[in-house]
Amino acid sequence: MMDKHAQPLLNHLGAYPFERLKKLFRHSTPNPELLHIDAGAGEPRLPLPSFVQDTLNEHIQGFSKYPPTRGNADLQRAIAAWLKRRFHLPHLDMRTQILTANGTREALFAIAHALVNPEAEQKPYVMMPNPMYQIYYGAAITAGAEAYLLPCLVDGGFEPCLDDVDAKTWERTAFIYVCSPSNPTGWIAGHDYYARLLELADQYDFYIVADECYSEIYSDTPPVGLLEVAQGLGRTDFSRCLVMNSLSKRSALPGLRSGLIAGDAKLIARFAKLRSYTGAGTPLPLQAVAAKAWADEGHVAEHLEVYRNSLRAFFDVWGKAHEPAGSFFVWLPVEDDEAFAIAAYEQQAVTILPGSYLGAEDAQACNAGSGYIRAALVDGEDKAAELAVRLKKVKV
Numbered sequence: 001m002m003d004k005h006a007q008p009l010l011n012h013l014g015a016y017p018f019e020r021l022k023k024l025f026r027h028s029t030p031n032p033e034l035l036h037i038d039a040g041a042g043e044p045r046l047p048l049p050s051f052v053q054d055t056l057n058e059h060i061q062g063f064s065k066y067p068p069t070r071g072n073a074d075l076q077r078a079i080a081a082w083l084k085r086r087f088h089l090p091h092l093d094m095r096t097q098i099l100t101a102n103g104t105r106e107a108l109f110a111i112a113h114a115l116v117n118p119e120a121e122q123k124p125y126v127m128m129p130n131p132m133y134q135i136y137y138g139a140a141i142t143a144g145a146e147a148y149l150l151p152c153l154v155d156g157g158f159e160p161c162l163d164d165v166d167a168k169t170w171e172r173t174a175f176i177y178v179c180s181p182s183n184p185t186g187w188i189a190g191h192d193y194y195a196r197l198l199e200l201a202d203q204y205d206f207y208i209v210a211d212e213c214y215s216e217i218y219s220d221t222p223p224v225g226l227l228e229v230a231q232g233l234g235r236t237d238f239s240r241c242l243v244m245n246s247l248s249k250r251s252a253l254p255g256l257r258s259g260l261i262a263g264d265a266k267l268i269a270r271f272a273k274l275r276s277y278t279g280a281g282t283p284l285p286l287q288a289v290a291a292k293a294w295a296d297e298g299h300v301a302e303h304l305e306v307y308r309n310s311l312r313a314f315f316d317v318w319g320k321a322h323e324p325a326g327s328f329f330v331w332l333p334v335e336d337d338e339a340f341a342i343a344a345y346e347q348q349a350v351t352i353l354p355g356s357y358l359g360a361e362d363a364q365a366c367n368a369g370s371g372y373i374r375a376a377l378v379d380g381e382d383k384a385a386e387l388a389v390r391l392k393k394v395k396v
Contacts, residue, residue: 012141017134017357021341024354028342034349037387039375042183042329044252046306046380049299051292052253062284069281070272071100078291079260087228091236097268100287101259102280104213104244108177109139111242114274115207115267116174118144125169127176129160131184131359131369133211136177145174149360151368154322158185162196170200175207181214181223184358184374185331186324188218194229201240207267210243214327216250216300217307223326227263238263249328251293252303258282258290310377310384317388328377331355337373339396348390
């Protein structure tokens, strides 16, 4: 008899990467002679934008009210204005094509439960890059789907490879996660990549969920967005498309827990229904701060300069390696990623994330994240240079 209290879908998930990291370090102590550098989490540690405190104080009474799940009109307006300005989207309707989110982590997870049919005759696929932001994998499994892994390998510039996917696999696909710029590799989806996915989505009846949280952190040209490509192809209703973005990376406000969901009005309506039950409304004072953040570009430009300088400072010390086109992560090859992470912690008081913790084993028992480490350059250029110095000294 099946245990009525069992949660078999959750049992398919291992520990979250940072829980695995705690376990990996359980018998280790960082070098006490060095100040610890935490390059493990993608948590920007830059000064707060100047408007945050005053705006929060001005709207503090909003904590006494329930917030609307879709976001209030001021925040919706600010998000719509930013999307139109950044991605040239004159046809975007803030009333039907935008939702707010408590950061994109919540939204990226919950969307699978709105787009996957767990009662389908054949278990649906949710496609995702490998390695990946692990929320994608957890969302697919708990929604009753099967994760289909697209290898992102150095020989292909870390692009999630579509070439080997056959028609039967596409036909089983409910939706695909695209992360651009990518966490962890820094790859950026170009116009042609998104255009091809849109053709495939029409041909095989699936949706595209684009995680564009790092869109404002790039080395050269601002990355193109999924909605921007869709509109350029005449899809002004953004059919089959959802994008997600947040203030965590753009504005270095991860604790604000404020993001956006935009795209196909039919999918937005479906997702809004789900979120009306989960009660995922952002508190009104935080919505006021978020509206200010989406409207201001000055602090974003300042942050971008810090990230660019940090990457330059790191690679000036580290030497020739894969330099990311976007994001603030460096993705570095090593012999043994877990062993290197332990050695870096014990010898150099540095926390980094083993790449295998961001990947999953495919049908051939190959984890595309193995043999890499991910380090986040989130403390400015001096710390980035110091991080490179220390990592070069690690002996495994």
